[in-house]
Amino acid sequence: MLRTDDRHHLLADNSGEDQMLIRHSILTSALWMVATTSMAATERDYISMAGSTTVAPFATAVGERFSQTSHLRPPQIQAIGSGAGLKLFCSGAGTETPDIAIAVRPIKPTERETCEKNGVKDIVEINIGTIATVVVQSNASAKVGNLTRKNLFLAMAKEVPDPKNSAKLIPNPYKTWKDIDPTLPNTKITIWAPAEMHGTHDIVINQIMLAGCQQIDAMQTLTGNDPKTLVAACTQPREDGAYVEFKDYGAAIKEVQANPNALGIMAQNQFSQDAGLNPIAIDGYEPSAPSIAHSVYPLTESLRFYVKKAHLSNVTGLQNYLAELTSETAIGTNRGYLSAIGMVTLSLPDRNLARASVADLTAR
Template identity: 40%
Template sequence: MVTGAAHAAAARDYISIVGSSTVYPFSTVVAEQFGKTTKFKTPKVESTGSGGGLKLFCAGVGVEHPDITNASRRIKKSEQELCAKNGVKDIIEVKVGYDGIVLGQSKAAPTLELSRQDIFLALAKMIPGPDGKLIANPNKTWKDVNASLPATKIEVLGPPPTSGTRDAFVELAMEAGAKKYDDLAKLRGSKDEAEIKELMAKLGIPESAFDKKGKKVFQAVAHAIREDGAFIEAGENDNLIVQKLEANPQALGIFGFSFLDQNADKIKGAVVDGKQPTFDAIAEGDYPVSRPLYFYVKKAHVGAVPGIQEYLAEFTSDKAYGEEGYLSEKGLIPMPEAERDQFRKDSESLNPMEAL
């Protein structure tokens, strides 16, 4: 049964989609195809970032709220709870494929070969000093990070905290780099309060940062990006990052592989842990900084806003997100067939996701 609020959504005759800037180009292509080949209007797709999109999506049911939100990370438990609190109870989760997170460079610059430890040492707010205690990051150039790297200034343009790309980057690159330090790795795995306090003292982490889960204290260190100008927040506009990389070939930019793929005439990806960010390396799980992409649908709006179920059918068709589908031409890394089939079935039956 559709709620009264959802009935109001019938006043809108197009699908409203918000969310991830990484999923945006894929969603836009599907929306355009959908508008051309069906009787329905072309959905309106806005790029708000994953966190921003989920906030809008979870605000309520009805015409003033979006029907679908794209996300370059999985919905968080706290976001699912916010949705439930605001009456958004049946959420359909659709995983669309995979993407790599790239440290892009101008094609005019020599290719940087970095480890995830190098990335952590370049961008973390606090890093282990000579005595093992955390200190404010003193590294000004890549050579300061690793003697084998060039003496060029560290300047990395990246997404804001509301971005799913930022969430995935700190988890996949920064955390992996931080774990190379024994005391930080031990802290991450500890659930023993005495050991956590001992490791915090050893690392010089103030007692006020204590948590019963060592992983949370570890993440506070590993996820904190420096704020002294070496990392520059470039908003959700990946095109702006490309322009800046062209203007300053020594700078790096953080964005999804699909965006690199679409701008291969201007930019290239740095090597990470010996692996180039290529379609095959991401598909085979060899490139270390890669993540799944999703979108979320309000079941309450299906039938109230025209075309939602048909849009789902278009997006999850083999011609769109299959191995030879038109989205792979745009840089989406397809899921294995069994996984694609499962998400297609769940979207056809409007099967809501379980509570996290």
């Protein structure tokens, strides 16, 4: 690129037609710079988001309403899992990256560090509602009426306290549910659980395995009451085929439908009421709307939207989408359309907090 002094020297050293050609070249270069700068600041005319397969149906429903009322393009949503969505979200601050990450778990400290490193510094979290993680079985199976998280840990863990000598850990010996508890069915243990790409994986590890493990006194003794050692011992799934991680919910649903012994762990909105699957009570509580709303049912997850403040000014419709997302029409107790597709609504103070987060975001 020519500096101003260089341009003056070029014009002084030439005359006539040569000067006209030089001026044309300089003008073309200047126009190219203006056009390039303008393109960099150009608004993207659609909203981009990526993340949780559980949250995606809710984000899509809001997008359809938003598009109908605003006559703007509906958002483009990549349902690739909470972890993968946050990775894309944190990859940079430009409009070639998602405006929103959707997740069923909090953003991790390491993910925030990645965001900061890549220039994504102003992020707001909006929680719009709650949904349950459920353990399901086929309606045709031998009924498992209730499981505790201790039962589930003993069925899922790689190593467990020796049933004959609880002073040591051994490779998981349990083959049937009856082996774990004589009141449970004499059926083979087969559990389909979400892979790490899904936010629900964190629910399985932390709210089922770790919580169930902590109910076993011997585990505290075996790990010397050291929290880090306990977590490491409690959160390793078995690898002998009784515990299978899946990437695709549809495939897992088919496996559970076809196998009367299989159980599946998934978000409640991942299967329809006519899928032939029956949720199991956990720790004595059914995943009903009241038990989820009051956090009595133990396996609940929030529907989270992480938004880049910097994108509000250069992505068409982003503010309008967020307003629709947190409206009473969408998330209200009595008439919110998201409750019709499986979301459990928040209390009014929490819904107002979501709206306040959007107001704070759009005020800057």
